[in-house]
Amino acid sequence: MKKATDLNHLNEFKLIERIRSRLNTNSPRVKKGIGDDCAIFSTLPNKIQLISTDALIESIHFDLKTISPKQLGGKAMAANISDIAAMGGTPYLAVISLGLPTSTSINFIDKLYLGLQTICNSYRIKLAGGDTVTSPKQLFINICVLGEASKNRVFCREGAKPGDQIFVTGNPGDSAMGLRILMKKNKNLISTNHKNILIKKHLEPTPRIKESRLLAKSKLKVTSMIDVSDGLTQDLGHLCTKDKLGANLYEDKLPISNALNSACMQKIHTSTKWVLQGGEDYELLFTIKPEDVKKLKSLFLKADTVISHIGEITRHPNKITLIKRNGNRVSLKPETGFNHFKRK
Amino acid sequence: MKKATDLNHLNEFKLIERIRSRLNTNSPRVKKGIGDDCAIFSTLPNKIQLISTDALIESIHFDLKTISPKQLGGKAMAANISDIAAMGGTPYLAVISLGLPTSTSINFIDKLYLGLQTICNSYRIKLAGGDTVTSPKQLFINICVLGEASKNRVFCREGAKPGDQIFVTGNPGDSAMGLRILMKKNKNLISTNHKNILIKKHLEPTPRIKESRLLAKSKLKVTSMIDVSDGLTQDLGHLCTKDKLGANLYEDKLPISNALNSACMQKIHTSTKWVLQGGEDYELLFTIKPEDVKKLKSLFLKADTVISHIGEITRHPNKITLIKRNGNRVSLKPETGFNHFKRK
Numbered sequence: 001m002k003k004a005t006d007l008n009h010l011n012e013f014k015l016i017e018r019i020r021s022r023l024n025t026n027s028p029r030v031k032k033g034i035g036d037d038c039a040i041f042s043t044l045p046n047k048i049q050l051i052s053t054d055a056l057i058e059s060i061h062f063d064l065k066t067i068s069p070k071q072l073g074g075k076a077m078a079a080n081i082s083d084i085a086a087m088g089g090t091p092y093l094a095v096i097s098l099g100l101p102t103s104t105s106i107n108f109i110d111k112l113y114l115g116l117q118t119i120c121n122s123y124r125i126k127l128a129g130g131d132t133v134t135s136p137k138q139l140f141i142n143i144c145v146l147g148e149a150s151k152n153r154v155f156c157r158e159g160a161k162p163g164d165q166i167f168v169t170g171n172p173g174d175s176a177m178g179l180r181i182l183m184k185k186n187k188n189l190i191s192t193n194h195k196n197i198l199i200k201k202h203l204e205p206t207p208r209i210k211e212s213r214l215l216a217k218s219k220l221k222v223t224s225m226i227d228v229s230d231g232l233t234q235d236l237g238h239l240c241t242k243d244k245l246g247a248n249l250y251e252d253k254l255p256i257s258n259a260l261n262s263a264c265m266q267k268i269h270t271s272t273k274w275v276l277q278g279g280e281d282y283e284l285l286f287t288i289k290p291e292d293v294k295k296l297k298s299l300f301l302k303a304d305t306v307i308s309h310i311g312e313i314t315r316h317p318n319k320i321t322l323i324k325r326n327g328n329r330v331s332l333k334p335e336t337g338f339n340h341f342k343r344k
Numbered sequence: 345m346k347k348a349t350d351l352n353h354l355n356e357f358k359l360i361e362r363i364r365s366r367l368n369t370n371s372p373r374v375k376k377g378i379g380d381d382c383a384i385f386s387t388l389p390n391k392i393q394l395i396s397t398d399a400l401i402e403s404i405h406f407d408l409k410t411i412s413p414k415q416l417g418g419k420a421m422a423a424n425i426s427d428i429a430a431m432g433g434t435p436y437l438a439v440i441s442l443g444l445p446t447s448t449s450i451n452f453i454d455k456l457y458l459g460l461q462t463i464c465n466s467y468r469i470k471l472a473g474g475d476t477v478t479s480p481k482q483l484f485i486n487i488c489v490l491g492e493a494s495k496n497r498v499f500c501r502e503g504a505k506p507g508d509q510i511f512v513t514g515n516p517g518d519s520a521m522g523l524r525i526l527m528k529k530n531k532n533l534i535s536t537n538h539k540n541i542l543i544k545k546h547l548e549p550t551p552r553i554k555e556s557r558l559l560a561k562s563k564l565k566v567t568s569m570i571d572v573s574d575g576l577t578q579d580l581g582h583l584c585t586k587d588k589l590g591a592n593l594y595e596d597k598l599p600i601s602n603a604l605n606s607a608c609m610q611k612i613h614t615s616t617k618w619v620l621q622g623g624e625d626y627e628l629l630f631t632i633k634p635e636d637v638k639k640l641k642s643l644f645l646k647a648d649t650v651i652s653h654i655g656e657i658t659r660h661p662n663k664i665t666l667i668k669r670n671g672n673r674v675s676l677k678p679e680t681g682f683n684h685f686k687r688k
Binding site: 032048 | 375376379380381382383384385386387389392393394395396397398399400401403404405427428430431433437439440441443472473474475477478479480481482484486488490491498500501570571
């Protein structure tokens with residue numbers, strides 16, 4: 001019985017047919033989805049195109065003991081469309097490459113695709129095809145997402161100037177603490193409710209597409225933007241690199257969630273570190289001109305997501321400074337974040 | 345010394361910077377290449393877009409003992425742009441995900457990118473970005489390529505009708521025999537010259553972009569097209585599936601190269617099998633209306649690549665028949681080709 005439900009007993013074409021029958025790939029824009037050498041689609045006039053690709057590898061980016069296949073599909077897609085959000089774009093099409101060990105069950109693949117499809121449906125993204133191959137050891141998922149933006153309204157990493165004000169959405173640090181709890185490394189007492197909030201932030205992140213659209217549709221002078229995937233300090237460093245800028249961050253403005261605070265036993269020093277160094281937050285970190293701060297805050301009054309005004313850009317090359325609650329200044333190292341080659 | 349040249353000693357950002365400094369990503373169409381969350385590009389008006397993605401995994405699709413890093417980069421890109429050629433499109437942009445074991449040397453990555461860049465330069469494709477992650481065991485390369493075609497001139501797998509004539513470019517079977525020689529499984533005596541031709545076909549395939557352009561620019565009634573990656577018979581099966589068609593193939597018309605013939609010790613039966621079942625040929629297999637056969641042949645007189653008129657489409661559902669030199673008819677099984685889940 002086991003044999004009939006794993007990949008050894010399903011060839012590539014039957015698998016593609018199975019996937020196709022479960023996905024709704026046709027749309028006015030996607031003339032042809034899964035099943036030919038390429039997918040065929042059209043672009044809208046007067047738009048600029050965005051493309052991003054991200055690979056997630058078992059035992060590096062995820063552990064199948066702590067994430068369900070549906071969550072994995074959802075998170076892989078969220079991580080990719082977050083890159084489109086980071087530039088103020090709207091994702092509309094994705095292609096997926098799966099590297100599957102032959103022992104992978106059909107049930108696993110169905111649930112993985114359910115996760116991918118659910119998030120695609122939420123954001124009106126068409127799954128237009130991909131490739132499915134054997135991977136001898138680890139499972140991997142590579143997604144390539146296309147998005148589009150108005151020609152003169154794309155947000156890049158470079159563009160901030162001294163005096164620009166720094167904002168971040170949501171609660172960075174929660175995801176990394178969620179991972180720590182999943183790995184059973186957090187020994188502190190914490191309520192089930194808070195635990196679940198943090199774990200959900202890690203396993204089911206929300207890409208900030210809505211928030212990015214709100215900014216893109218506004219007339220606010222957004223001068224730079226990035227999504228926080230490697231930790232707030234490190235990603236802030238990317239906004240400063242090109243023009244040799246620095247930044248001041250204010251500890252008392254950092255958005256420490258109640259759940260993170262409780263997981264850190266209310267130790268401010270520890271929770272600050274989690275917010276600054278976390279990783280896989282998929283929150284938006286951006287800068288705006290000082291004169292637009294009020295307008296930004298009123299724009300986000302209508303949104304479900306909180307934004308926090310956490311600091312400002314300075315002229316000090318590559319110097320990110322944390323101004324602590326007691327007024328002391330601490331220099332932060334931008335590189336103390338996530339290094340994809342050194343995680344293990 | 346060894347340590348300073350492997351990935352453990354280069355973080356992701358330094359690696360991206362190193363790759364970026366070696367690639368020429370800016371062009372009028374690519375406003376922003378490597379280095380931001382997404383690449384930004386524009387599309388041409390009145391064109392339809394094509395997208396394809398392919399993953400190559402060490403020990404499944406290639407063996408680092410038999411392919412150089414430069415050849416690997418070139419072949420990975422060729423396999424991907426061949427999918428664009430198969431639909432009559434012109435590739436213009438690619439993004440690449442690399443999964444690298446930490447022991448990978450910087451020299452290896454430089455040569456891999458040299459291979460990728462060389463083929464991209466030949467076909468005017470811009471490498472616009474990608475993702476680089478650690479892979480615990482196997483190296484993998486995932487490429488996503490974008491191409492474009494005229495709105496009413498895209499060739500699909502479906503579309504052939506009974507009576508349509510079947511053509512193939514080049515010499516299918518050579519690549520698979522090249523692999524066999526590389527794996528030292530061919531015990532026949534064969535000249536060094538022929539050996540080198542076959543090995544080169546396997547390691548350095550030429551995607552049929554030029555030939556595809558020739559067809560797309562012509563007014564010939566091309567009714568279906570595919571690139572031969574899983575073996576001629578199997579891929580011909582894909583042209584027949586949708587409309588429940590069959591095909592006749594003529595053994596004496598199959599393009600058996602001198603090199604393949606010599607590797608098969610002039611045994612017709614054996615070389616026919618290699619041509620029909622090979623794999624990784626990246627030749628174009630297509631059908632045209634019978635009235636256009638003459639025009640097609642004269643069109644290809646100017647081309648560097650030979651085309652062979654190998655058979656015709658029939659009404660017999662999913663029945664592919666080989667008419668042998670002696671007039672006998674043999675039924676071919678379309679599924680006797682390459683199954684990505686069963687290669688090992």
